[in-house]
Amino acid sequence: MATEIALNIRKTFVGCTTIAVQLRLPLDPPSVTILFGPSGSGKTTILRCLAGLEQPEAGTILCHGQIWFDAATHVHVPPQARGLGYMAQNYALFPNYTVEGNIAYGLSGISVQEKKVRVSEVLSLLQIKELAQQKPTQLSGGQQQRVALARAIARRPQLLLLDEPLSALDAPTRIKLCEDLRMLLTRLAIPSVVVTHDWTEALSLGDQMAVLDDGRVLQIGKPQEVFSQPINADVARVVGIETVIHGRIREIRDELATVQVGPVPVIAMASPGLESDVFICIRAEDVTLELAGSSETSARNHLRGTVQTVTSLGALVRVTINCGFLLTALVTRSAQSELRLVIGSDVRAAFKAGSVHLIPRR
Amino acid sequence: MNWMAIWVTCKLATLTSLALLIISLPIAYWLTYSKWRWKFLIESIVALPLVLPPTVLGFYILIAIGPHSPMGHFYTDLVGHPLPFSFQGLLLASILYSLPFAVQPFAATFEQVDRKLIEASWTLGLSKLKTFFKLILPLSTAGLITGVVLSFAHTLGEFGVVLMVGGNIEGVTRTVSIEIYDDVQALNYIGAAKTSALLLVVSYAVLLLVYAMNRRVWSVWPQK
Structure with missing residues (x-):
């Protein structure tokens, strides 16, 4: 049965x-x-x-x-x-x-x-x-x-x-x-x-x-x-959310949590009631792409990676980057051509700690 | 004042409203929850006594229960006397005449019970019948009282149907409203005035009760 x-x-x-x-x-x-x-x-x-x-x-x-x-x-x-x-x-x-x-x-x-x-x-x-x-x-x-x-x-x-x-x-x-x-x-x-x-x-x-x-x-x-x-x-x-990945909280200090995602540490805003296991969630429109080696910004997370896929969505382009885990970013078509984003190119992904949502999960 | 007429009237109104409480519950339930597409046909029949002249209603009831009709014949054989011009016949006529006064408030109050609550009751394993008694009825008390009280008051004042079906037999079918009519016919204005005043006061008191009951906020004695 x-x-x-x-x-x-x-x-x-x-x-x-x-x-x-x-x-x-x-x-x-x-x-x-x-x-x-x-x-x-x-x-x-x-x-x-x-x-x-x-x-x-x-x-x-x-x-x-x-x-x-x-x-x-x-x-x-x-x-x-x-x-x-x-x-x-x-x-x-x-x-x-x-x-x-x-x-x-x-x-x-x-x-x-x-x-x-x-x-x-x-x-x-x-x-x-x-x-x-x-x-x-x-x-x-x-x-x-x-x-x-x-x-x-x-x-x-x-x-x-x-x-x-x-x-x-x-x-x-x-x-x-x-x-x-x-x-x-x-x-x-x-x-x-x-x-x-x-x-x-x-x-x-x-x-x-x-x-x-x-x-x-x-x-x-x-x-x-x-x-x-x-x-x-x-x-x-x-x-409406593109990057969801399992992570482990390493430490929480000054309301900022450091989450280990595979080999990469990600900084996120800590919310009360978090245990060690979490999902980290990042919306694609919150991820900024920049060429490797450019100057510092206010974003807490700067992850180096290589472009894995590029998908056109009309005026926008969805780019997935392998930076230790798969991260999805949404950029404009002009940004894609300026940064010459093609499969295999090196790039740096940046996002603010506030753009990372932590969802408790055991 | 003719206390006999008052006694007959009160007995008739009480029995009518009690009978209507029992008869109208299933009718109102069905009218509220049935999804039958021709439901309006029944709704209209139930509402007929509201618009029909009491004499017309009385006439048809008289024909229907008369000794020449199958029903009247059966009743006469069973009980030994015909239904018309008896208290039982009058009671039957009153029930039909006041039916909408009970069914409509009942249906209106059932309508107000949130469908979500009924569904919750079903998913908790209670049959439709148990849901009716454990949930719908307790949430409908104000509407039930309204219906019973209105049909009581309506029966108190009925005239045409009583005259057609009940006749005017002292101590059996002679009600207060007929008493007033007789007094006026006999130029006994004092008697008519006394009885009329009594009916006015009672009717007003009953309506006061209904409207006060249906207020959302009890303003006379505010709740704690």
């Missing part, structure tokens, strides 16, 4: 793009799949089809070889019978129940005693024990998110579906809770599908990711690979 979710669906909304996707999500070992794309790309619809809240016009959804949906034979397993934990974008907490009531809401078929144990288990797992008797309206955004997560996992679902789990939060809370969510997902070991349009979340949370645009899957792969090696210009445009 296939330990995966196989999804092959078509869904049209009147006046909107048609969603036509084929996806395979491995369930064993439990992994986190990111559905990544801009708004309107169809990622939420796919999640809702998985949850059984939306019915495609055509296609099939299979989970563990069991048919969840088949348009041809009119099979539609309702959301109640799919054994899911589903978290909507705005958390959809029940306003008439307390936090405890929300979490216990879906627990049926077990004794009152066991219900209590389960509720207190997830309350302490999410560190919200003190909120148990509060009503949802009394909670902050971050607290609501934790309660919604607790409610979703209390039934021990076989699949966890999270729709933009962090987007309703303010930036500082988001960074903190993204970290917590990653640890929780690792600890729970429940196969999960997370919808997001935020690349930092995708990198931080995902084991694999599918890039969606206009209702189609453009690329599937490990987040780091998808971000650093987009298979075409469409993916590059959607993901």
Whole structure:
């Protein structure tokens, strides 16, 4: 029996793009799949089809070889019978129940005693024990998110579906809770599908990711690979970040982190909560190319390398440089001809410490 | 004042609104959540008593439950007396007459329950029926009370349907509104004035309750 979710669906909304996707999500070992794309790309619809809240016009959804949906034979397993934990974008907490009531809401078929144990288990797992008797309206955004997560996992679902789990939060809370969510997902070991349009979340949370645009899957792969090696210009445009590479923090001093990337040290702005393993992310438009041996600039990073590929994108040219790792830069056509950038030429890449984003990742 | 008429009226209004509470819940639920494309046909039928003259409605009910109709015949065989000009017949007519006053507020309040909450309940394993009782009903209490109270008030004041279906039998189908009419016919203006004043006060009090209930902020006694 296939330990995966196989999804092959078509869904049209009147006046909107048609969603036509084929996806395979491995369930064993439990992994986190990111559905990544801009708004309107169809990622939420796919999640809702998985949850059984939306019915495609055509296609099939299979989970563990069991048919969840088949348009041809009119099979539609309702959301109640799919054994899911589903978290909507705005958390959809029940306003008439307390936090405890929300979490216990879906627990049926077990004794009152066991219900209590389960509720207190997830309350302490999410560190919200003190909120148990509060009503949802009394909670902050971050607290609501934790309660919604607790409610979703209390039934021990076989699949966890999270729709933009962090987007309703303010930036500082988001960074903190993204970290917590990653640890929780690792600890729970429940196969999960997370919808997001935020690349930092995708990198931080995902084991694999599918890039969606206009209702189609453009690329599937490990987040780091998808971000650093987009298979075409469409993916590059959607993901918007070109260099993603694994590194290890060597030291942090004066809010600057020195990250060892292969043989090369890279200087980056340190953000709180970093551990030793990180992804360093650099946007191609933040990388300046200069001829080797020119004068000093304010940029903290100057890496010597050789040009590996040159791709024309209309007025701009995408250049990848091997400087110990592959770095992508975006320069104008005139700059390319002035610097005589061709495959194999020596060049120096410069970027500011502030242009390097560090994403914690173990 | 004729206390018998007041008693009949109160009994009729109470039973009507209780029956409507039970009957209107499934109708309102269906009207709110059904995706049937011809739903508007049923919506219009439910709203008919709002625009139809009570005499017209009463006439059709009278025909439908009369001893010559299959339904009336069946009822007479079963119970031993015909439905028209009995309290039971009057109750049936009142229920039909006040149906939109319960169904419409119920449907409006169900409509306001966030679809996302209902979906969350489904994904947590609760059937549609359990979701209705554990989530939709508790979130709809204000609308439910509005519907019950409005249909109570509406039944208190009905005249045409009562006259057509109930007749004017003292202690059985003689309601307050008919009492007023009879008083005026008999030139007993004092009696009519007393009963009218009572109906006015009760109706106003009921509407006060409805509007106060539906305020988002309770301004009379502010909440802590």
